[in-house]
Amino acid sequence: MPNQPERHFIEAWSLINRKYLGKGVRVKRFRRPTRCQIRNRVLLAVLMVNDIKLSELAERLSVSSRSVSAWVYEGRLPGKANLEKVCRELGYPHHILFNQQVINNSPVICQQEPSRFMKRTITRSPVRNHILTGLCMVHDLSVTDVSHWIGVHPGTFRKWLHQATLPSPAFQEKTEQFFRIPKSVLFADCVLGEDEKSQA
Numbered sequence: 045m046p047n048q049p050e051r052h053f054i055e056a057w058s059l060i061n062r063k064y065l066g067k068g069v070r071v072k073r074f075r076r077p078t079r080c081q082i083r084n085r086v087l088l089a090v091l092m093v094n095d096i097k098l099s100e101l102a103e104r105l106s107v108s109s110r111s112v113s114a115w116v117y118e119g120r121l122p123g124k125a126n127l128e129k130v131c132r133e134l135g136y137p138h139h140i141l142f143n144q145q146v147i148n149n150s151p152v153i154c155q156q157e158p159s160r161f162m163k164r165t166i167t168r169s170p171v172r173n174h175i176l177t178g179l180c181m182v183h184d185l186s187v188t189d190v191s192h193w194i195g196v197h198p199g200t201f202r203k204w205l206h207q208a209t210l211p212s213p214a215f216q217e218k219t220e221q222f223f224r225i226p227k228s229v230l231f232a233d234c235v236l237g238e239d240e241k242s243q244a
Contacts, residue, residue, distance in 0.1 A: 083117060090175060101130070104133055105133060140175075172207060179223055
C-alpha cells in the first residue's frame with residue numbers, strides 16, 4: 045500500500061504526457077486554422093498541389109510566415125513588391141492568384157487535408173491543371189464526386205486535370221457555378237501560355 049500514491053502519481057503524469065506532449069510528434073504539411081477560414085482558395089490550391097508549405101513560400105520570398113498566412117486565410121493582398129515576387133515564384137499573374145472577386149465572394153470554408161483520392165490522382169500521372177486539382181484538394185473532393193455533381197464522366201474530368209483539356213462552354217459554366225470561382229481562373233492553366241505564365 046505505501047507505493048499506491050506513487051503509482052497514481054506516475055499514471056497521472058503519463059496521461060499528461062500523452063495528452064499534451066504527444067501532440068507535437070506528428071507534423072502535418074498544412075495546418076488546420078483555428079477559425080477554419082480560407083479566403084484565398086486559389087492561392088492555397090496552387091500551394092497544395094505543388095506541395096509547398098506556407099513557411100516554405102515565405103522563406104523563398106523573404107517575407108514572414110504570418111504575411112503568407114494572412115494572404116491565404118484572411119484574403120489580404122501583398123504589397124506591390126511582394127505581389128510581383130509571389131506571382132513570379134508561382135508562375136501566375138496577380139489577377140489569377142489574388143482575384144478580388146474570388147476573395148471577396150468566396151464562402152468561408154474549413155481547410156481540409158488532401159484527400160486520398162486526390163493524392164492517388166496526382167501520383168498516377170502529372171497534372172497540368174494545377175488550380176482545378178488544387179481546389180479539389182482544398183475542398184477534399186474526389187474526382188468521382190465532382191464529376192457526378194457537375195454531370196460529366198470521371199474520365200473526362202481527369203482529362204481536364206491531367207491534360208489541361210478545356211471543356212465546352214457549358215461545362216465551364218457548370219464548374220464555375222460549382223466552385224463559385226470564375227472559369228477564367230479555374231481553367232487558367234488551359235488558356236495561359238507558358239510564356240505568359242513565366243512573365244507573371
